[in-house]
Amino acid sequence: MAVQTVASTTDSTVDLGPAAALSCRECGHRVPLGPVFACEECFGPLEIAYDFSAYDTEQLRKRIEAGPANIWRYAPLLPVPADVADKPNLNPGWTKLVKADNLARELGVTGGLYVKDDSGNPTHSFxxxxxxxxxxxxxxxxxxxxxxxxxxxxxxxxxxxxxxxxxxxxxxxxxxxxxxxxxxxxxxxxxxxxxxxxxxxxxxxxxxxxxxxxxxxxxxxxxxxxxxxAEGSKTLAYEICEQLGWRLPDQLVVPIASGSQLTKIDKGLQELIKLGLVEDKPYKIFGAQAEGCSPVSTAFKAGHDVVRPQKPNTIAKSLAIGNPADGPYVLDIARRTGGFVEDVTDEQVVDAIGLLARTEGVFAETAGGVTVGVTKKLIDNGVLDPAKTTVVLNTGDGLKTLDAVAGTGLTATIRPNLDSFREAGLA
Amino acid sequence: MAVQTVASTTDSTVDLGPAAALSCRECGHRVPLGPVFACEECFGPLEIAYDFSAYDTEQLRKRIEAGPANIWRYAPLLPVPADVADKPNLNPGWTKLVKADNLARELGVTGGLYVKDDSGNPTHSFxxxxxxxxxxxxxxxxxxxxxxxxxxxxxxxxxxxxxxxxxxxxxxxxxxxxxxxxxxxxxxxxxxxxxxxxxxxxxxxxxxxxxxxxxxxxxxxxxxxxxxxAEGSKTLAYEICEQLGWRLPDQLVVPIASGSQLTKIDKGLQELIKLGLVEDKPYKIFGAQAEGCSPVSTAFKAGHDVVRPQKPNTIAKSLAIGNPADGPYVLDIARRTGGFVEDVTDEQVVDAIGLLARTEGVFAETAGGVTVGVTKKLIDNGVLDPAKTTVVLNTGDGLKTLDAVAGTGLTATIRPNLDSFREAGLA
Structure with a gap:
C-alpha cells in the first residue's frame, strides 16, 4: 500500500494527478513516473505510489459525488491529470451494481447479494x-x-x-x-x-x-x-463501495486471470479506508478460477506461496492465463482477509451463466459464470457466509462468448395456429 | 400532444403515475387506462394522456437531476408509479451522449455533433x-x-x-x-x-x-x-436535452422502423418545451431508413401523406418493417419541423458503421449505420445544416449484427519476429 506517501526528489514532473512515483512491490525502490514496469534493483513489479496527503475526507467525498457518471469521478485517486474528463476517451465505468434478490434466494444468501455488472462498459468488459x-x-x-x-x-x-x-x-x-x-x-x-x-x-x-x-x-x-x-481496476472497488452508500461489502468474489484485478480491488478498498471514505472493518476477498486453468486455487488449497504454471484448457478464455503474474499477491490477499480461492468446472460455468441470466436478466461472459459458479460452490461448502453482504463481479458480456452457451435454444417449435400452440402444452 | 390535460370521469384509477387515460391519436376519444391499443370509436391508435398540471418547472428539474442514473429519473413524466425505481427491473437508460468531434471533422459538422449511444443499455439496445x-x-x-x-x-x-x-x-x-x-x-x-x-x-x-x-x-x-x-422512447428525448444542459438540439437524426420511436421523441421534446424545462425554439427531426426498406422516405420524397408498404430487403434487419404503423405521423413530424426522411444503401450502412467505429470507438448495429450514413448523405446534399447542433441516434450494438461487417479483418499476418514485422511495412 502506497497511500499518503510524500513526494521525494526522485519523483517525476509528469502530470498524472496524485501519482507521485513508481514503487517496487517487492523492495520498495522508487523511480520517477515513466513507461517502465520492472524494478531496476530487483526486477519486481512496479506500481503507482500516490500523494493523497492534501485530501480532506468530506471534501473529497463531495467532489467524487459531484463528478461525472464514469470512472473520472475518482480522478483524484487515479494516475490521471485533473482535467482527464475533458479529453477524448471512452469514459467507462459507473456500471450497475445489481441488487440480485432472485439469485440470492436461489443461493440462500440472506445478507444481501449484488452483481457488479461490467458488461455495461463501452466495449462491454472491464x-x-x-x-x-x-x-x-x-x-x-x-x-x-x-x-x-x-x-x-x-x-x-x-x-x-x-x-x-x-x-x-x-x-x-x-x-x-x-x-x-x-x-x-x-x-x-x-x-x-x-x-x-x-x-x-x-x-x-x-x-x-x-x-x-x-x-x-x-x-x-x-x-x-x-x-x-492496472490501477484502473481500483475503480471497481470505489464504485462498489460508493454504490453501497460508502460502505465496504463483507465479501467479494473476483475472477482471477493474471490476478491483477483482484490485487487492485484490494488496493482500492484499502485506500478508501485510509482516506476515511468508508469505515475500517474487515472484508474477505474470494478468488474465482475455472478448473481448467486453476493455478492460483491449486496453490491456495495446497497452502503454497508460489503458483505453479498450468496449461489452460477451459471455455473461460478471458481467464485462461496459466502463469498469472500476480498469483502470489492474490494468495496473500485471500489469506490475509480470510477469503479463499476456488475453481469450478466448465459445466458449472455454463450452469452459472444460465442461473444469473434467468434470475437477474444479466447475460454474463464465461468469466461471470466462473464467479457466480464459485460463489455457489463456496456457499454450498460453507466457506462463504450467506448472512453477509456479498458482491460478485461480472467482468464481461455474454454476447462475446456465445459459443459457451450454444446449447441454449428454442423451447418449442409450432405451426402458426392456436391448435399447435395448445398441442405444445404452452397454453 | 396530451400535455396538461385534466383528469375526467372516464379516467382510470390504476396507479401509473401521471398517466391519466388513453386517448385516440385520430379522434381524441378518451378511455381509462387498460391493456387496449385501438380506439373503440375509429380504430385509431391509442396513446397516453398525462396530467402534468401539478408540476412546478424548477422543482421538477431538481427532482429529475436528483434522480437515479437511469430512465426512472423521468418517472414524473412516464406512465409508471412513483416508486418504480424500487421495483425489480433492468433500470435502462442514461446512456452516453458522445461528443463526436472526430466524426464531426470527417463530416464537416461545425455546430457540434453528438451520438446518443443506446448500446450501453442492459441488453444493448433501446x-x-x-x-x-x-x-x-x-x-x-x-x-x-x-x-x-x-x-x-x-x-x-x-x-x-x-x-x-x-x-x-x-x-x-x-x-x-x-x-x-x-x-x-x-x-x-x-x-x-x-x-x-x-x-x-x-x-x-x-x-x-x-x-x-x-x-x-x-x-x-x-x-x-x-x-x-411506446412511451419509453420519450426518455431518449429527455436524456438528450438534459445531457446537453437542458437544451434542445437543432437537428436530430432518428432511425425509422415502425416510426414509433421518432414520434415519441418528438412528443418528449414537446413536453419539455411545454413544461418549461427547455427553451421553446425550433428543431428539425430527420428520419433515417435503409434503401431496402424505405417506405417512409419514399413517401416523403414523393410528397405523399400515406405510406405504401414495401417488402424489406436490407441488412438493417431491426429497421425492416415494410408497413410502418406510425409512418404517416413520421411524415407529419418531418414536414412540420422542417426535417427530411432519407435512406442509404446497405453498402453505405456498412461504410457508416466503420466510420463511426474508427472515429469515435462506438461499434453500432446496422441501425446505427443507417443513421450515421443518412447524416452524411443529408450533409452532402445540403439538407442538414452542418453549422447546427446535431444529435444522431445509435439504437443498438454492433456485436448483434457482426455478419454485416464480416468483411472486416486482419490488416496483416506475420511470423512472430521483427524481420517479418518490418517486411509487412508495419515499422
Missing part, C-alpha cells in the same frame, strides 16, 4: 477501465501508438479507445482467432496483426518489439504501461 | 427503454406473462426484463432465426417459441392469441401494451 488509464499515461509520455497482445476483450478495448483518442493502434493477436473476435477488434480501424503462433508467441514478440527501435513511441497497455493500466 | 414501461403496465394490469413477437433485440429485452421482474415470459420468433439471436433470446430462461413461418406469420399468430382464452393474463409488450411501451 478492460475499458484499465485501458483508459493506460491511454492517459500514453498521452503523458508522448506515445502516439497504443498496442497490446490480446485474445479478445483487450483488443477491442484498445482499438476503441485509440480510435476515439486519435491514437494509432496496432494490436497483436494469434492469427487463427474466431472470426467474431477478429471483427470486433478490427472494426475500430487500427492495425490488427495476426501472429503465426499461439498467445505465448504473441507475447514474446511484443516483448521483443518493445526493445526494438521499431517499437519506439509505442505504449503497450499491458506491458510498458502496465503499472498505470 | 428496446430496454420501452420494455421497462410495458413491464410496469403489465404489473398494474395484473398480467403474469410478458410476451412479444420479435426477430432479435426485442426478444432479448423482454426475456431479460421478465427474468429480473419474476414474470413468466413467452416470446415468439420465426423458427429459422440465426443461432446467435436464438441463444441471446433463450438465455434468460423464458419460453422461446419458434413459429414455422416468417415474421408476418408470427405477428398474425400473436394477434390470434391475444383474442383467445389461452392468451389471458399475457402482456404482449408491442401489441396490447403498446401505448405504454
Amino acid at each position: 478492460k475499458d477501465r484499465v485501458v483508459a488509464q493506460a491511454l492517459e499515461a500514453a498521452r503523458a509520455f508522448g506515445f502516439t501508438t497504443l498496442s497490446c497482445s490480446s485474445t479478445g476483450n483487450l483488443a477491442g478495448a484498445v482499438g476503441a479507445a485509440a480510435a476515439r483518442a486519435g491514437f494509432r493502434s496496432c494490436v497483436f493477436i494469434p492469427h487463427d482467432l474466431e472470426q467474431g473476435k477478429v471483427v470486433m477488434a478490427a472494426i475500430y480501424g487500427g492495425e490488427l496483426v495476426g501472429i503465426e503462433g499461439n498467445y505465448d508467441d504473441v507475447n514474446r514478440f511484443c516483448s521483443e518489439l518493445i526493445g526494438d527501435p521499431a517499437g519506439e513511441g509505442w505504449g503497450f497497455v499491458n506491458v510498458n504501461l502496465r503499472p498505470y493500466y | 428496446k430496454d427503454r420501452v420494455v421497462a414501461q410495458a413491464l410496469e403496465a403489465a404489473r398494474a394490469f395484473g398480467f403474469t406473462t410478458l410476451s412479444c413477437s420479435s426477430t432479435g433485440n426485442l426478444a432479448g429485452a423482454v426475456g431479460a426484463a421478465a427474468a429480473r421482474a419474476g414474470f413468466r415470459s413467452c416470446v415468439f420468433i420465426p423458427h429459422d432465426l440465426e443461432q446467435g439471436k436464438v441463444v441471446m433470446a433463450a438465455i434468460y430462461g423464458g419460453e422461446l417459441v419458434g413459429i414455422e413461418g416468417n415474421y408476418d406469420d408470427v405477428n398474425r399468430f400473436c394477434s390470434e392469441l391475444i383474442g383467445d382464452p389461452a392468451g389471458e393474463g399475457w402482456g404482449f409488450v408491442n401489441v396490447n401494451l403498446r401505448p405504454y411501451y
Whole structure:
C-alpha cells in the first residue's frame, strides 16, 4: 500500500494527478513516473505510489459525488491529470451494481447479494477501465501508438479507445482467432496483426518489439504501461463501495486471470479506508478460477506461496492465463482477509451463466459464470457466509462468448395456429 | 400532444403515475387506462394522456437531476408509479451522449455533433427503454406473462426484463432465426417459441392469441401494451436535452422502423418545451431508413401523406418493417419541423458503421449505420445544416449484427519476429 506517501526528489514532473512515483512491490525502490514496469534493483513489479496527503475526507467525498457518471469521478485517486474528463476517451465505468434478490434466494444468501455488472462498459468488459488509464499515461509520455497482445476483450478495448483518442493502434493477436473476435477488434480501424503462433508467441514478440527501435513511441497497455493500466481496476472497488452508500461489502468474489484485478480491488478498498471514505472493518476477498486453468486455487488449497504454471484448457478464455503474474499477491490477499480461492468446472460455468441470466436478466461472459459458479460452490461448502453482504463481479458480456452457451435454444417449435400452440402444452 | 390535460370521469384509477387515460391519436376519444391499443370509436391508435398540471418547472428539474442514473429519473413524466425505481427491473437508460468531434471533422459538422449511444443499455439496445414501461403496465394490469413477437433485440429485452421482474415470459420468433439471436433470446430462461413461418406469420399468430382464452393474463409488450411501451422512447428525448444542459438540439437524426420511436421523441421534446424545462425554439427531426426498406422516405420524397408498404430487403434487419404503423405521423413530424426522411444503401450502412467505429470507438448495429450514413448523405446534399447542433441516434450494438461487417479483418499476418514485422511495412 502506497497511500499518503510524500513526494521525494526522485519523483517525476509528469502530470498524472496524485501519482507521485513508481514503487517496487517487492523492495520498495522508487523511480520517477515513466513507461517502465520492472524494478531496476530487483526486477519486481512496479506500481503507482500516490500523494493523497492534501485530501480532506468530506471534501473529497463531495467532489467524487459531484463528478461525472464514469470512472473520472475518482480522478483524484487515479494516475490521471485533473482535467482527464475533458479529453477524448471512452469514459467507462459507473456500471450497475445489481441488487440480485432472485439469485440470492436461489443461493440462500440472506445478507444481501449484488452483481457488479461490467458488461455495461463501452466495449462491454472491464478492460475499458484499465485501458483508459493506460491511454492517459500514453498521452503523458508522448506515445502516439497504443498496442497490446490480446485474445479478445483487450483488443477491442484498445482499438476503441485509440480510435476515439486519435491514437494509432496496432494490436497483436494469434492469427487463427474466431472470426467474431477478429471483427470486433478490427472494426475500430487500427492495425490488427495476426501472429503465426499461439498467445505465448504473441507475447514474446511484443516483448521483443518493445526493445526494438521499431517499437519506439509505442505504449503497450499491458506491458510498458502496465503499472498505470492496472490501477484502473481500483475503480471497481470505489464504485462498489460508493454504490453501497460508502460502505465496504463483507465479501467479494473476483475472477482471477493474471490476478491483477483482484490485487487492485484490494488496493482500492484499502485506500478508501485510509482516506476515511468508508469505515475500517474487515472484508474477505474470494478468488474465482475455472478448473481448467486453476493455478492460483491449486496453490491456495495446497497452502503454497508460489503458483505453479498450468496449461489452460477451459471455455473461460478471458481467464485462461496459466502463469498469472500476480498469483502470489492474490494468495496473500485471500489469506490475509480470510477469503479463499476456488475453481469450478466448465459445466458449472455454463450452469452459472444460465442461473444469473434467468434470475437477474444479466447475460454474463464465461468469466461471470466462473464467479457466480464459485460463489455457489463456496456457499454450498460453507466457506462463504450467506448472512453477509456479498458482491460478485461480472467482468464481461455474454454476447462475446456465445459459443459457451450454444446449447441454449428454442423451447418449442409450432405451426402458426392456436391448435399447435395448445398441442405444445404452452397454453 | 396530451400535455396538461385534466383528469375526467372516464379516467382510470390504476396507479401509473401521471398517466391519466388513453386517448385516440385520430379522434381524441378518451378511455381509462387498460391493456387496449385501438380506439373503440375509429380504430385509431391509442396513446397516453398525462396530467402534468401539478408540476412546478424548477422543482421538477431538481427532482429529475436528483434522480437515479437511469430512465426512472423521468418517472414524473412516464406512465409508471412513483416508486418504480424500487421495483425489480433492468433500470435502462442514461446512456452516453458522445461528443463526436472526430466524426464531426470527417463530416464537416461545425455546430457540434453528438451520438446518443443506446448500446450501453442492459441488453444493448433501446428496446430496454420501452420494455421497462410495458413491464410496469403489465404489473398494474395484473398480467403474469410478458410476451412479444420479435426477430432479435426485442426478444432479448423482454426475456431479460421478465427474468429480473419474476414474470413468466413467452416470446415468439420465426423458427429459422440465426443461432446467435436464438441463444441471446433463450438465455434468460423464458419460453422461446419458434413459429414455422416468417415474421408476418408470427405477428398474425400473436394477434390470434391475444383474442383467445389461452392468451389471458399475457402482456404482449408491442401489441396490447403498446401505448405504454411506446412511451419509453420519450426518455431518449429527455436524456438528450438534459445531457446537453437542458437544451434542445437543432437537428436530430432518428432511425425509422415502425416510426414509433421518432414520434415519441418528438412528443418528449414537446413536453419539455411545454413544461418549461427547455427553451421553446425550433428543431428539425430527420428520419433515417435503409434503401431496402424505405417506405417512409419514399413517401416523403414523393410528397405523399400515406405510406405504401414495401417488402424489406436490407441488412438493417431491426429497421425492416415494410408497413410502418406510425409512418404517416413520421411524415407529419418531418414536414412540420422542417426535417427530411432519407435512406442509404446497405453498402453505405456498412461504410457508416466503420466510420463511426474508427472515429469515435462506438461499434453500432446496422441501425446505427443507417443513421450515421443518412447524416452524411443529408450533409452532402445540403439538407442538414452542418453549422447546427446535431444529435444522431445509435439504437443498438454492433456485436448483434457482426455478419454485416464480416468483411472486416486482419490488416496483416506475420511470423512472430521483427524481420517479418518490418517486411509487412508495419515499422
